[in-house]
Amino acid sequence: MILDLERFVAAEQPHWQELQLLLTRLEGNGSGRLSMEEIRRLHYLYERTAADLGKLATFASEPVLRAFLEALVARAYGEIHGTPHQIRRFSPWRWLIEVLPQTFRRHAWAFGLAVAVTLVGACFGALAIGLDPGAKGVIMPFPHLLGDPRERVAREESAQGQDRHLAGAHTSFSATLMTHNTRVSIATLALGVTWGIGTIILLFYNGVILGAVIADYVLAHQARFLAGWLLPHGAIEIPAILIAGQAGFMLGAALLGLGRRTPLTQRLREITPDLVTLMAGAALLLVWAGIVEAFLSQYHEPRLPYALKISFGLFELVALTLYLGAAGRGRAREEPGAETPGSLSDRRDPDVPSAAPAPLP
Amino acid sequence: MNPAGLSLRTAEGITFTLPLAGPGTRFLAWSVDAIAAGALTVMIGGAINLLTVVLPGLAEALAVLVFFLIQTGYGIAAEWWWRGQTPGKRLFGLRVMDAEGLRLQFGQIVMRNLLRPVDALPLFYLVGGVACAITRHAQRLGDLAANTVVVRTVRQPQPDYEPIATGRFNSLRAHPHLAARLRQRTSPSEAIAALQALLRRDTLEPGARVDLFADLGAHFRDLVPFPPEAVEGLTDEAYLRAVTDILFRARTEHDPPPSPERMHWPHVSPSRPPSL
Numbered sequence: 001m002i003l004d005l006e007r008f009v010a011a012e013q014p015h016w017q018e019l020q021l022l023l024t025r026l027e028g029n030g031s032g033r034l035s036m037e038e039i040r041r042l043h044y045l046y047e048r049t050a051a052d053l054g055k056l057a058t059f060a061s062e063p064v065l066r067a068f069l070e071a072l073v074a075r076a077y078g079e080i081h082g083t084p085h086q087i088r089r090f091s092p093w094r095w096l097i098e099v100l101p102q103t104f105r106r107h108a109w110a111f112g113l114a115v116a117v118t119l120v121g122a123c124f125g126a127l128a129i130g131l132d133p134g135a136k137g138v139i140m141p142f143p144h145l146l147g148d149p150r151e152r153v154a155r156e157e158s159a160q161g162q163d164r165h166l167a168g169a170h171t172s173f174s175a176t177l178m179t180h181n182t183r184v185s186i187a188t189l190a191l192g193v194t195w196g197i198g199t200i201i202l203l204f205y206n207g208v209i210l211g212a213v214i215a216d217y218v219l220a221h222q223a224r225f226l227a228g229w230l231l232p233h234g235a236i237e238i239p240a241i242l243i244a245g246q247a248g249f250m251l252g253a254a255l256l257g258l259g260r261r262t263p264l265t266q267r268l269r270e271i272t273p274d275l276v277t278l279m280a281g282a283a284l285l286l287v288w289a290g291i292v293e294a295f296l297s298q299y300h301e302p303r304l305p306y307a308l309k310i311s312f313g314l315f316e317l318v319a320l321t322l323y324l325g326a327a328g329r330g331r332a333r334e335e336p337g338a339e340t341p342g343s344l345s346d347r348r349d350p351d352v353p354s355a356a357p358a359p360l361p
Numbered sequence: 362m363n364p365a366g367l368s369l370r371t372a373e374g375i376t377f378t379l380p381l382a383g384p385g386t387r388f389l390a391w392s393v394d395a396i397a398a399g400a401l402t403v404m405i406g407g408a409i410n411l412l413t414v415v416l417p418g419l420a421e422a423l424a425v426l427v428f429f430l431i432q433t434g435y436g437i438a439a440e441w442w443w444r445g446q447t448p449g450k451r452l453f454g455l456r457v458m459d460a461e462g463l464r465l466q467f468g469q470i471v472m473r474n475l476l477r478p479v480d481a482l483p484l485f486y487l488v489g490g491v492a493c494a495i496t497r498h499a500q501r502l503g504d505l506a507a508n509t510v511v512v513r514t515v516r517q518p519q520p521d522y523e524p525i526a527t528g529r530f531n532s533l534r535a536h537p538h539l540a541a542r543l544r545q546r547t548s549p550s551e552a553i554a555a556l557q558a559l560l561r562r563d564t565l566e567p568g569a570r571v572d573l574f575a576d577l578g579a580h581f582r583d584l585v586p587f588p589p590e591a592v593e594g595l596t597d598e599a600y601l602r603a604v605t606d607i608l609f610r611a612r613t614e615h616d617p618p619p620s621p622e623r624m625h626w627p628h629v630s631p632s633r634p635p636s637l
Contacts, residue, residue, distance in 0.1 A: 051373075054374070078459070193506055276472065
């Protein structure tokens with residue numbers, strides 16, 4: 001247990017100080033690029049300090065010096081082992097035309113589940129309105145949907161109604177819609193942490209409202225108005241919420257780990273970059289939907305023909321389907337678990353065990 | 362209340378521990394951040410108010426967007442820019458780290474911040490606080506999903522061994538066989554107690570200091586009794602200093618001073634040539 005502490009410290013101290021200096025440089029905001037020689041030196045100093053720590057644990061038990069060395073080794077460890085596997089620069093264009101659609105397709109099952117849950121909710125909502133029109137007061141959260149659809153359509157189509165919307169508040173209405181919808185999509189993702197149950201509830205509830213509104217207007221023979229009103233922004237907004245639901249289900253599935261043998265932390269580590277990619281995609285779509293909803297959706301006939309609005313919405317839907325279904329297809333790295341260079345966050349190679357040591361019990 | 366540390370083992374077989382932050386400190390850091398984000402909103406809101414005169418519609422839209430961006434993006438931006446720290450975390454000496462000691466990735470920062478709404482349920486981070494209190498590594502749900510921990514960044518000062526590097530004549534060294542026995546019989550914990558008592562002696566109250574060194578002195582005197590001429594005139598503190606000198610310093614006064622250029626492996630003797 002005996003170590004000549006004074007001599008040990010005197011001999012090793014210069015190395016510890018050199019390591020500290022190197023680490024401080026590296027930890028400064030990204031400016032600390034090292035040359036090959038310096039990297040070798042960093043590695044040498046790290047191993048030497050780690051060896052000192054090991055020696056201290058075996059020979060003498062000196063808590064203060066030990067704590068000092070542990071802190072130093074921990075810092076160096078993060079720098080040496082945690083350097084991102086991908087050092088390619090993030091390219092927004094590549095991300096848009098390759099990474100996002102590829103990520104979406106890789107987890108298409110979760111999107112399918114989100115669609116299914118929403119559809120079930122929509123059927124439930126439609127049935128509720130169809131069987132009991134009195135349920136409207138319970139289901140609809142928005143006051144402007146509570147009245148008779150025919151009255152609303154008549155009001156909105158009158159010149160006065162359109163001018164009410166024209167009161168110069170488009171921009172702020174648009175911003176409100178974007179932020180509100182993005183909050184909902186974040187909640188849809190975040191509730192995935194309840195093993196996906198929260199995501200199911202949120203998507204189901206969204207579906208109920210959607211189904212109820214559609215049934216209400218269709219039963220009142222106002223389907224054309226409804227399509228013209230909902231499609232231009234809904235064709236983007238609803239898929240965006242579904243993508244957030246997809247992300248929520250991926251999170252839930254990773255937590256449950258059904259049929260997988262990889263440990264929980266590994267499963268979460270694998271999907272984190274994909275979740276961030278999908279959420280960023282959903283946020284982008286919601287920005288577009290917010291603009292369309294504020295500037296286009298609220299104008300009705302006679303100012304804007306419904307046929308135009310409906311075709312615009314259908315065009316958006318087709319374009320989105322083509323984009324998510326086909327963009328970036330045939331390019332490398334589409335298979336599951338593959339590297340996605342340039343994804344929003346860097347992915348680590350799951351096949352390198354040395355880079356991911358298990359925490360001790 | 363602080364949770365236990367997170368122990369990690371490197372590929373080289375070296376174990377180190379990251380000290381984890383408890384829910385209390387984290388809540389305080391969050392409060393500071395909430396105030397900072399609020400102040401930021403008010404400042405930018407004031408600037409936007411000036412715009413209201415010219416473009417009222419745009420100003421209102423900007424206000425809504427800025428509020429949302431600060432609310433959602435504050436944590437992400439700060440933790441990315443300062444590598445796992447927000448102003449509040451800086452103030453309280455906390456840092457977000459990867460749960461395996463690796464470098465924090467952007468995706469992890471986004472994930473732990475996007476899951477904030479769930480942790481904040483139903484009020485004042487109750488869910489997150491409970492999760493933090495019951496999980497092994499004090500993680501809120503966002504930390505669990507993003508595979509991160511919040512550690513305390515106590516900057517460890519390098520210890521100073523000046524108090525024990527006396528260089529004085531050590532009368533106990535005149536009895537090498539007893540000194541060797543002392544080393545053999547002393548357990549690591551006894552050695553730490555002696556060393557720490559010496560290193561921290563100036564922080565003790567005078568009465569406590571006398572008592573402590575009397576206890577430790579009596580203990581070591583019992584462990585290996587030295588002949589009276591070796592301990593004559595030594596106070597308890599001087600006696601303990603002599604003991605620590607034997608325990609922690611192998612060299613004798615005649616050895617050359619330590620050189621930083623050479624690695625010293627005390628107690629590993631050079632291999633002897635085989636005796637004939």
